[in-house]
Amino acid sequence: MDLVNHLPDRLLFAVPKKGRLYEKCCQLLSGCDIQFRRSNRLDIALSTNLPIALIFLPAADIPIFVGDGNCDLGITGLDQIKEADMFDSIEDLLDLNFGKCKLQIQVPAAGDIKKPEQLIGKKIVSSFTKLSTDYFNDLAAQNKSSEKTSIRYVGGSVEASCALGVADAIVDLVESGETMKAAGLEAIDTLLDTSAHLISSKKPKFPELVDKIHQRFEGVMAAQKYVLCTYNAPRSILPTCLEITPGRRSATISALEQKDPKAEEWVSISSMIEQKKAGDIMDDLKKVGASDILLFELRNCRV
Ligand SMILES: Nc1ncnc2c1ncn2[C@@H]1O[C@H](COP(=O)(O)OP(=O)(O)OP(=O)(O)O)[C@@H](O)[C@H]1O
Numbered sequence: 001m002d003l004v005n006h007l008p009d010r011l012l013f014a015v016p017k018k019g020r021l022y023e024k025c026c027q028l029l030s031g032c033d034i035q036f037r038r039s040n041r042l043d044i045a046l047s048t049n050l051p052i053a054l055i056f057l058p059a060a061d062i063p064i065f066v067g068d069g070n071c072d073l074g075i076t077g078l079d080q081i082k083e084a085d086m087f088d089s090i091e092d093l094l095d096l097n098f099g100k101c102k103l104q105i106q107v108p109a110a111g112d113i114k115k116p117e118q119l120i121g122k123k124i125v126s127s128f129t130k131l132s133t134d135y136f137n138d139l140a141a142q143n144k145s146s147e148k149t150s151i152r153y154v155g156g157s158v159e160a161s162c163a164l165g166v167a168d169a170i171v172d173l174v175e176s177g178e179t180m181k182a183a184g185l186e187a188i189d190t191l192l193d194t195s196a197h198l199i200s201s202k203k204p205k206f207p208e209l210v211d212k213i214h215q216r217f218e219g220v221m222a223a224q225k226y227v228l229c230t231y232n233a234p235r236s237i238l239p240t241c242l243e244i245t246p247g248r249r250s251a252t253i254s255a256l257e258q259k260d261p262k263a264e265e266w267v268s269i270s271s272m273i274e275q276k277k278a279g280d281i282m283d284d285l286k287k288v289g290a291s292d293i294l295l296f297e298l299r300n301c302r303v
């Protein structure tokens with residue numbers, strides 16, 4: 001069925017149908033208020049509040065659907081985009097900061113191979129044959145070698161290949177490193193640092209809706225990254241406080257009602273700060289003389 005012609009009034013948004021990216025994608029869609037109900041095993045879900053159809057596809061196929069313009073938007077790993085050779089055919093809108101891992105060359109830890117150059121002319125097994133081929137072609141060129149490295153595809157359990165004698169090394173994703181360690185392997189180089197990205201077609205059919213959804217994703221990402229810090233401080237230490245909490249654009253300052261006209265003037269300051277620095281920032285504010293320091297989580301925002 002040609003979905004583009006069957007759903008002419010809807011933007012098609014490709015999301016991973018299962019696997020490691022699926023749950024987080026659904027959370028983000030909900031954070032963006034893209035409401036939908038996915039019937040069991042059905043790979044299309046119509047949004048109930050926006051003219052969008054979500055198309056659930058294998059993560060590896062999403063770059064092709066978006067790059068060829070069949071879908072206006074998609075979420076998938078950077079590794080999948082580069083492996084499909086589609087990075088130049090799509091707009092890379094946003095790093096979504098999850099699904100983080102590294103594509104690494106792994107060799108038996110107890111073996112003699114310690115440097116990638118030692119693998120020129122040897123046998124490599126990977127699910128990422130394009131990226132591996134590019135890497136070993138470059139490596140051969142740098143080392144002025146005409147030897148051809150064999151790159152073979154397997155779809156899963158890549159880490160078993162060395163123990164089975166099929167490969168001298170593998171190229172596979174590493175997140176915690178536990179799979180690699182359990183297979184007695186160690187990494188000797190990194191081909192790519194990857195994470196999930198929001199991508200769009202270069203010629204979307206619904207450009208305004210693409211912009212709107214892009215902004216919503218940016219808002220959700222900012223809401224995850226920042227918290228709102230508000231506190232009170234004597235006006236005399238305001239410059240020091242603003243050095244500690246300059247805000248994303250700038251801090252908001254409002255005067256506090258003076259009960260005693262002779263007392264020092266106090267202000268209330270509110271500023272977005274990075275969540276991961278919040279503890280240090282609150283300590284620093286307290287140290288310079290601020291008080292009543294409060295931290296608020298952001299549910300959502302537009303930045
Ligand atoms: N530890 C990890 N191992 C593999 N992929 C990971 C990992 N962490 C994040 N990812 C990302 O998730 C993407 C999809 O991985 P996943 O293994 O879920 O593939 P899938 O094809 O969607 O599912 P399945 O392997 O069940 O068929 C990867 O391309 C990568 O971008």
Ligand SMILES: O=P(O)(O)OC[C@H]1O[C@H](OP(=O)(O)OP(=O)(O)O)[C@H](O)[C@@H]1O
Nearest residue numbers: 156157158172173174175176177178179
């Ligand atoms: O560093 P870790 O946290 O151990 O994760 C890495 C492992 O996860 C992936 O495999 P997956 O579980 O998707 O199964 P697969 O081997 O069938 O691809 C990947 O291919 C590694 O084997």
